[in-house]
Structures are given as C-alpha cells and as structure tokens.
Amino acid sequence: xxxxxxxxxxxxxxxxxxxxxxxxxxxxxxxxxxxxxxxxxxxxxxxxxxxxxxxxxxxxxxxxxxxxxxxxxxxxxxxxxxxxxxxxxxxxxxxxxxxxxxxxxxxxxxxxxxxxxxxxxxxxxxxxxxxxxxxxxxxxxxxxxxxxxxxxxxxxxxxxxxxxxxxxxxxxxxxxxxxxxxxxxxxxxxxxxxxxxxxxxxxxxxxxxxxxxxxxxxxxxxxxxxxxxxxxxxxxxxxxxxxxxxxxxxxxxxxxxxxxxxxxxxxxxxxxxxxxxx
Amino acid sequence: xxxxxxxxxxxxxxxxxxxxxxxxxxxxxxxxxxxxxxxxxxxxxxxxxxxxxxxxxxxxxxxxxxxxxxxxxxxxxxxxxxxxxxxxxxxxxxxxxxxxxxxxxxxxxxxxxxxxxxxxxxxxxxxxxxxxxxxxxxxxxxxxxxxxxxxxxxxxxxxxxxxxxxxxxxxxxxxxxxxxxxxxxxxxxxxxxxxxxxxxxxxxxxxxxxxxxxxxxxxxxxxxxxxxxxxxxxxxxxxxxxxxxxxxxxxxxxxxxxxx
Numbered sequence: 120x121x122x123x124x125x126x127x128x129x130x131x132x133x134x135x136x137x138x139x140x141x142x143x144x145x146x147x148x149x150x151x152x153x154x155x156x157x158x159x160x161x162x163x164x165x166x167x168x169x170x171x172x173x174x175x176x177x178x179x180x181x182x183x184x185x186x187x188x189x190x191x192x193x194x195x196x197x198x199x200x201x202x203x204x205x206x207x208x209x210x211x212x213x214x215x216x217x218x219x220x221x222x223x224x225x226x227x228x229x230x231x232x233x234x235x236x237x238x239x240x241x242x243x244x245x246x247x248x249x250x251x252x253x254x255x256x257x258x259x260x261x262x263x264x265x266x267x268x269x270x271x272x273x274x275x276x277x278x279x280x281x282x283x284x285x286x287x288x289x290x291x292x293x294x295x296x297x298x299x300x301x302x303x304x305x306x307x308x309x310x311x312x313x314x315x316x317x318x319x320x321x322x323x324x325x326x327x328x329x330x331x332x333x334x335x336x337x338x339x340x341x342x343x344x345x346x347x348x349x350x351x352x353x354x355x356x357x358x359x360x361x362x363x364x365x366x367x368x369x370x371x372x373x374x375x376x377x378x379x380x381x382x383x384x385x386x387x388x389x390x391x392x393x394x395x396x397x
Numbered sequence: 398x399x400x401x402x403x404x405x406x407x408x409x410x411x412x413x414x415x416x417x418x419x420x421x422x423x424x425x426x427x428x429x430x431x432x433x434x435x436x437x438x439x440x441x442x443x444x445x446x447x448x449x450x451x452x453x454x455x456x457x458x459x460x461x462x463x464x465x466x467x468x469x470x471x472x473x474x475x476x477x478x479x480x481x482x483x484x485x486x487x488x489x490x491x492x493x494x495x496x497x498x499x500x501x502x503x504x505x506x507x508x509x510x511x512x513x514x515x516x517x518x519x520x521x522x523x524x525x526x527x528x529x530x531x532x533x534x535x536x537x538x539x540x541x542x543x544x545x546x547x548x549x550x551x552x553x554x555x556x557x558x559x560x561x562x563x564x565x566x567x568x569x570x571x572x573x574x575x576x577x578x579x580x581x582x583x584x585x586x587x588x589x590x591x592x593x594x595x596x597x598x599x600x601x602x603x604x605x606x607x608x609x610x611x612x613x614x615x616x617x618x619x620x621x622x623x624x625x626x627x628x629x630x631x632x633x634x635x636x637x638x639x640x641x642x643x644x645x646x647x648x649x650x651x652x653x654x655x656x657x
Contacts, residue, residue, distance in 0.1 A: 295480040301450055302474045303497050304467075313497065317484045394525050396483045396534075 181364050189368035190375075199353070204372075207338055207350040210266060214273035214334040219327065221274070222281020227311065229282065230289040239282075246279045252340060264345045272345075273337035277330040284326025288319025321395055324388040331384060335377055350376075399462055401426040401549060401581040402447060406456030408606075409442050416442050418606030419456060426548075429572060429582045431596035433589055433638065435645060439607020440585045441553055447583065448474050448551050460549065470498065473542035473580075475552040479534035481526045487513065488522040491540040498545070505544075512540040515574050532556075532563045536570075543574060550575060552584045556591070564588070565623050568595050572621060589642070593634045594626050601638050603645040611641050 144151060166183040169175045193199045229235045229243075251272065258268040292315065300314045316323070342351025350369060357365035402424040409417040417439040424430055432440045445451035447458055449468040458465040460472075481490050488506065489496075491513050495505035513519055516536040526534050535555055542550060552571070556564040572595050575582050586592055592599045593615060601611035616630050625631055 293478060293480075295476040295478045296482065298450060298474070298476060299480040302448065302468050302472070303494055304470065305497055309497055313493075314482070317482065320484065391484055394483045394527055396481075396527050 178361070178363060181367055185364055186367040186371045189364045190371045193365075193368055193372065202348050203350050203353040203369075206266070206346075206348045207342065210269050210273065210338045210342075210349065211331075211334045214270045214277060214338060215331055217270070217274040218277035218281050218330045218334060222278045222326065222330065223285050223316070223323065225278070226282045226285025226289065227315070229286050236286075243279060243283055243286075251276050252337070255341065255345060259345065264347070268345050269338055269341040269349075272341050273334045276337040277333035280329035280333055281323075281326045284322045284329070285319060288322030289315060291322065292318045320391055324384075324391070327388070328381060328384050331380055332377065335373075335380070339373060399426075400424065400459070401428075401461065402583070403459040403462075404443075404447075404456070405459065407443070407446055407453040407458060408455050409439070409446065409451070410454050415606035417446075417453070418608040420607075420609060422600070422609065424581055424583060426581050427579050428598060429575065429584065429596045430598045430600060431584045431586060431592035432600045432602055433586055433592040433642075434602030434607075435604060435642065436587060438602045438604035438645075440602050442607065443602075444551050444553050444583060444585050447549075448472060450474075470545065471547050472549045472551060473545060473547035475535075475538055475542055475550065475555040477554045477557055479526075479531065479538045481534050481537050483526050485525075486522065487518060487524050487526070487529070487537050490526065490537050491544055494541050494545045508544050509540070512543040513537075515543065516540045516570065532559050532567055535559070535567065539571060539574075543578065546578065548580055550580050550582045552582065554585055554587065557587070564591065565594065565626075569621055569623065571595075576619070589635050589638050590626055590631075592638070593631045594621060594623070599634070599638065601641050603641075604648075610645065611638065613637065 146154065149157070163183060166180070166186075168182075170177050170180045170182045193204075225239075229239050254275075255268070255272065258272060262268040262271070296314060296318055300310050305314065338349070339351040339354075342349035343355040346352045350373060354366055354369040354373070357363070357369060400423040402422075404420050404422045406419045406421060407417065408415070408419045420443065432443065434440050442451060446453045447460075447465070449465055449472070460469065482493065485493065488509050492505040492509035495508060496502075500508075510519070510522065513522055516539050518533065518536055518540065521529065521533065526537065529537070539555075555571075556567050559567065568591055571582075584592075584595060594617075596615055599611075599613045599615060600609050601613070602608065603610045613634060615634060617625055617628065
C-alpha cells in the first residue's frame with residue numbers, strides 16, 4: 120500500500136526537517152539578520168546622542184530616552200488615553216472592519232460577474248494613483264469634522280487593497296476545486312464560506328495587513344486636520360504648541376502601534392500561510 | 398437490471414469544432430469501463446456531460462432510466478488534479494462531502510476514518526495536504542468520493558500526473574475498493590496499459606469529431622494484479638487498441654488546430 124513517501128515527517132519534527140541546516144549567508148562577516156540589528160542600534164544611538172551632543176538642535180529632536188519616558192507617561196495619563204488614544208483606535212478599528220467586509224463582498228462580486236469586473240477594473244488599477252486624502256475639503260463641507268469623515272476616508276483608502284487581494288485570491292483557486300464545489304452541489308453560502316473564501320485566504324490575508332496599515336495611516340493623517348481628538352490631533356497640537364517632547368512621544372506611540380498590530384496580524388495568520396499546495 | 402448510464406445521441410460543439418460526435422453508449426451497473434484516447438479527443442467532455450458539469454448540444458443522458466439535469470449526489474467525480482482543500486486536514490477533507498450534506502460531525506468523522514483506512518491513509522488523518530505526496534492527495538480525494546457511497550464514479554485521468562508505478566498501484570486500489578462497493582465506474586485515461594489492466598471494458602475514442610471507435614471486453618479475471626499487464630490477453634488487447642489509436646493519433650496531430 121505504501122509505495123509513496125510522505126514529503127515531510129508526520130510528527131512535530133516537521134518544522135526542523137522542513138528547513139535543512141544551511142550555512143547562513145554572510146556579508147562582510149555578519150549575517151543579514153546581524154546587519155538589521157546593527158542598523159537598528161545605530162538609529163537608536165543617533166536618536167539618543169545627536170540631540171545630547173548638539174549635532175541636532177534640541178528644538179528639532181529630543182533624545183530617544185526622553186521620548187520613551189514621555190510616551191510611557193502618556194500611557195498612564197487618563198486624559199490622553201480617553202481623548203486621544205481611544206478615539207484613534209476606535210476609528211482605525213471601525214474603518215478596518217468596514218473596509219474588510221465591503222472589500223471582500225465587492226471582491227466576490229467582481230470575481231463572479233464579468234460586468235462588475237469590466238466596470239471596476241479601470242478604477243482598481245488607477246485607484247492608488249489618486250490622492251484620496253485630497254478629498255478632505257469636500258468631506259469637511261459635506262460631513263463636518265470628526266469621527267464620520269475620518270472613518271469614511273480611511274475606509275475608502277483601505278477598501279481597494281481588500282478588493283484587489285480578494286479578487287487575486289479567488290482568481291488563483293484551482294479549477295478542480297471549483298469543479299468539486301459544482302459536483303457537490305454546494306449552495307451559494309456553502310460555496311462562499313466553505314470553499315471560495317478559505318481558498319482565497321492566503322491572498323486575502325495580505326490584503327488584511329495592507330488594509331490595517333492603510334486604515335491606520337489615513338485615520339492619523341485625517342486627525343491632523345479633521346478632528347479635535349485622537350492621536351493625530353495630539354501630535355499636530357503638540358507640534359503647534361512647540362511641545363516637542365509630546366510630539367515625538369506621540370510619533371513613537373504611532374510607530375509602536377503600527378508595528379505591534381502588524382506583527383500580531385502576521386503571527387495570527389502564519390498557520391494557514393503554510394498550508395499552501397505547491 | 399437496467400442500464401446505469403445510457404447515452405442517447407449525445408454530442409457537443411465548441412464554436413465550429415465538433416468536440417463530441419453523436420454518441421450512443423450503455424454502461425451496465427457494477428462495471429468498470431475505461432475510456433481511452435489521444436488528448437483532445439473529447440473524452441473529458443463526455444465525462445463532464447455524464448457528471449452534469451457540462452451540457453451536450455443534443456441528445457440526452459439517462460441515469461437509472463431518468464434524464465440527467467445536472468450534478469447528482471450519488472455520482473462521485475475524481476478529477477485530474479487532486480481536488481483537496483489545503484486548509485483542511487486529511488480527515489476533514491475526506492469528510493467534506495458529508496459535511497456539505499449536513500451529516501452530523503461525529504457520524505461523518507467515523508465514515509471518513511473508515512474510507513481513509515480503505516485507501517491506506519489511516520496514519521495521516523491529522524496531516525494537511527501540503528505534507529502529502531501527489532499520489533496520497535489523490536487518495537484523499539478518492540476517500541472523499543467513497544464517503545458518500547456513490548453508485549456511479551467518474552474519474553478523469555486521476556493518476557495522469559503520477560509516475561508509472563504509483564499509477565498502477567493506485568489504479569488497482571481504486572478497482573478493488575469500487576468492486577467492494579459495487580459502483581459503476583467510467584475511467585478516462587490516455588494510458589492504454591492502465592485501460593487494459595483496470596477495466597472490464599475498454600472504449601477507444603478518436604478525435605474530431607470525438608467518437609467511439611472500438612468497444613472491447615477485457616477477458617481477464619476480476620481480481621487484477623500488476624503482473625497481468627504481461628499476460629497474453631492484455632498484450633493482445635493493448636496491441637489491438639494501439640493499432641486503432643496509432644492511425645488516429647497521427648491524423649489528430651496532422652490536423653490539430655487551436656484547442657477548444
């Protein structure tokens with residue numbers, strides 16, 4: 120019965136047997152990872168020392184340690200948390216959810232109906248060449264400032280990444296899998312949730328990460344001009360008040376937030392990204 | 398007992414290419430029939446029409462005496478590339494057909510385990526398809542087909558992508574499991590030896606228009622093993638099929654235009 124062999128070991132040794140031990144590539148005596156760490160350390164050193172040594176004047180840059188201390192201070196400041204961090208996170212979350220739900224739905228329609236694809240294709244292809252943010256005066260005129268226009272702008276910015284990745288994923292489903300769905304006479308709901316979306320998930324998850332980044336970028340950028348609260352507003356406010364340490368502390372928090380969300384996402388989506396057939 | 402499948406003047410045209418000429422055939426219940434012919438001769442088209450995945454332009458397909466209108470649950474289809482779902486374990490792949498038919502979880506897992514054992518995969522129930530070889534993936538697909546206990550199995554060059562040895566072993570395995578279940582099988586292949594070794598009956602098909610040129614009974618004992626490929630009966634059969642297919646293949650290559 121067993122004339123064939125399993126390509127990888129069945130047990131928990133799959134991980135190690137997947138990657139045979141190879142000699143790590145070295146450049147100028149260091150591994151690639153090593154250079155990444157060196158680069159990060161140099162950046163940290165520069166940010167700390169340049170202002171202290173007077174290489175950069177203290178109105179332009181404050182030492183990194185001062186930013187970190189202030190950022191930690193902000194994280195236990197109830198007013199900052201409720202007035203700035205919470206509104207931003209809420210806007211990002213709402214925009215992200217809207218973008219994902221509508222993006223996947225539109226993606227399914229574009230994939231399913233040729234007329235929808237023909238109509239939307241030119242838009243999808245050129246969308247990111249258009250600076251969506253330039254629409255903000257229009258949105259201020261129509262919706263005023265605050266939560267609604269911010270979420271709308273961020274959703275508009277993020278949704279196209281979701282549509283494109285969903286369509287890509289669906290286009291990549293093997294014909295035999297679609298024929299299987301036909302043979303088993305799946306109803307549209309089963310077909311969508313048990314076959315189409317799981318099959319497209321590796322590409323959709325790329326879109327998810329992009330959509331999250333795009334939501335975050337657009338929410339923060341919008342808060343600079345369209346809001347009286349939020350992290351973006353906090354940063355622009357600090358900038359206007361010459362509160363330079365506050366401003367950098369805000370920027371630092373944005374960086375940490377963006378990186379943290381991205382890593383969390385990558386980790387959550389890792390198991391399924393391995394289960395791709397070659 | 399009446400015919401399992403009856404084709405009455407079934408044909409199919411793609412543009413101005415007659416992919417399948419008017420075809421009349423009967424598949425008797427419980428028989429293993431192979432359809433062999435050069436690529437592009439319309440054998441997959443014929444299989445798709447019987448599966449209800451494609452419609453003929455004329456004629457009709459009767460299954461158990463009633464006209465076919467589309468896919469049916471009692472028909473199992475094995476595709477050329479293993480139609481496995483990479484995000485599901487072997488067990489959940491084998492249980493997938495039952496799951497879509499709303500069979501309770503416990504029951505469908507039990508059945509899935511049983512069919513996986515029949516195709517020799519009981520040690521791999523918790524594996525994912527990417528951890529398996531091509532032949533094992535095809536066994537998973539076969540297990541899923543067996544899980545619904547089909548009375549008609551249609552296989553479209555299921556082992557075409559595999560090496561010769563694996564192909565013979567899997568073919569005989571398939572023959573064995575369907576004999577136990579008593580299903581009628583139509584097995585499409587371009588391998589003449591595979592056709593001779595596995596089936597009760599071989600239909601040889603020619604191209605443009607696709608038509609059945611030869612209808613042969615295989616006079617081998619019901620229990621097959623790989624050595625029978627060298628037996629006088631099989632050799633004579635292979636030779637007979639070759640004679641017809643050689644001229645057919647030459648003709649097809651000479652006039653091969655754009656494929657439909």
